Amino acid sequence: MASVPSAFDLRSWLAAAEAAGDLLRLEGVDAALEIGAASQVNYRRNRPRALLFDCIPGYPAGMRVLTGSLSNPGLMGASLGLGTNLSDHALVAALRGKPAEWAASATTFAAETVADGPVLEHALHDDAVDFSLFPCPTWHDRDGGPYIGTGCAVVTVDPDTGVHNLGAYRIQVQDGGRSVTVNIEAGKHGSQHIQRWFAKEGRAPIAATLGQHPALLVVAGTEVPAGISEYDYAGAMLGEPVPVVRAPHTDLPLAAEAELAFEGWVYPDRTRPEGPFGEWTGYYSGGTAEVLCVDVCAIYHRADPINLGAPPGKPPHDYSYMRSVMKSAMATDALIGTGLGGVAGVWCHEAGGGRSIIAVAVEQRYAGHSRQAGYLAAQHPVTAYMNRLVITVDADVDPRNLDEVMWAVSTRCDPEIDVDIMRRTWGSRVDPLGQPGRPNYNSRMLIDACRPFERLGDFPAVAEADPEALAQVVRRWPELEL
């Protein structure tokens, strides 16, 4: 039986992050733009930390906003139950094979319904519903308004199978705090559920947690296969079922230890203008659109709730590191899963929001091998969406290190023969190069920055110290590395 506090309690997570020196508390920072700006300063640090904002002007002390929760390897490792001392590489190595394992064992760790939980400590029903009582950051200066949901987990249910879905879909405050819009892109699982409810019943139940353990943000914001509840998947991830309470009006499951949550209904004809919003591409490229607006039945919250913020923007942004790590691990599994040999590493770079720029390192085994790796990485279902650039490098180049990757491009790639273009590929509505009313195609460039296969034997040697000589000098003069 699930017990509370469980592994999914955000407050225990905060205490661990603080003990590890990975949490910074800030007071007096304004929800209108200042929290967003302070968070941006943090994302640009060598090692960002989690930021916990308290005493936010205009709100009671104790009502907090948390950002940067997944912005460094220690925080990511802690959130995924993999340990706090891993490097980027070790984190991806530890994640290899895990998504498939979690998917396979999800039912073993199915979410457990508990009778009560801290999220139900306080409730605001019907006319008392007012999101403006809680700090709702306006993240970027051209955003269409404050957003109460960025690091959120939106709950929907498949009307036919009863399987629940969690999706991180942004939530803008509407009607002065009386309601919210939930921006779900067409085709996402949450949108598919809602469309099926509309066809069957003319309305759809919806709920969301707006502050919860970061593991639930990872699963909500990552493409978990359809038919698997992200709650169960998260249970498999941390080896313990997520305790959930049933939302009284819609019966949707809410993480019992969530900080802040709501439930309600959406109707096909009830929409509001949503956006613009600073997108993960680094632009306000999505514009304003009519988006489903929720008839909110109730807001639930713990005492002194914490809103989990995860604003995107020009990278690095709040979840670009998380996206890079998760995509890199999934892309490595996917590429090896195609049967391609010699894959030495894959990195989906933060500069491309974890999607647009992919570097693949291969141990070349035959003529055409490196090009094959590039084409597969550009079109595998795990990586194809909104990719723009795939760079293939030899195994002696670290695909995580853009300087090394560009060194290989500038020395091993002959643009005349080593650059291929793929056309009419899978783009995105938020592509800054997209044009309104046109289909969301894009094109992509494959750069083969591997030594030519036929010159592997006589290509000039790399001018750098031998690894043993390096290790020896560092052993003798350790201050070199401090």
Ligand SMILES: Cc1cc2nc3c(=O)[nH]c(=O)nc-3n(C[C@H](O)[C@H](O)[C@H](O)COP(=O)(O)O)c2cc1C
């Ligand atoms: C912090 C964050 C915010 C996101 N915002 C949106 C959004 O507003 N709309 C959207 O469709 N996808 C958004 N995404 C991407 C989806 O969460 C992601 O594609 C996820 O897999 C969707 O869940 P689903 O596969 O169950 O549909 C966001 C992801 C993260 C991590």
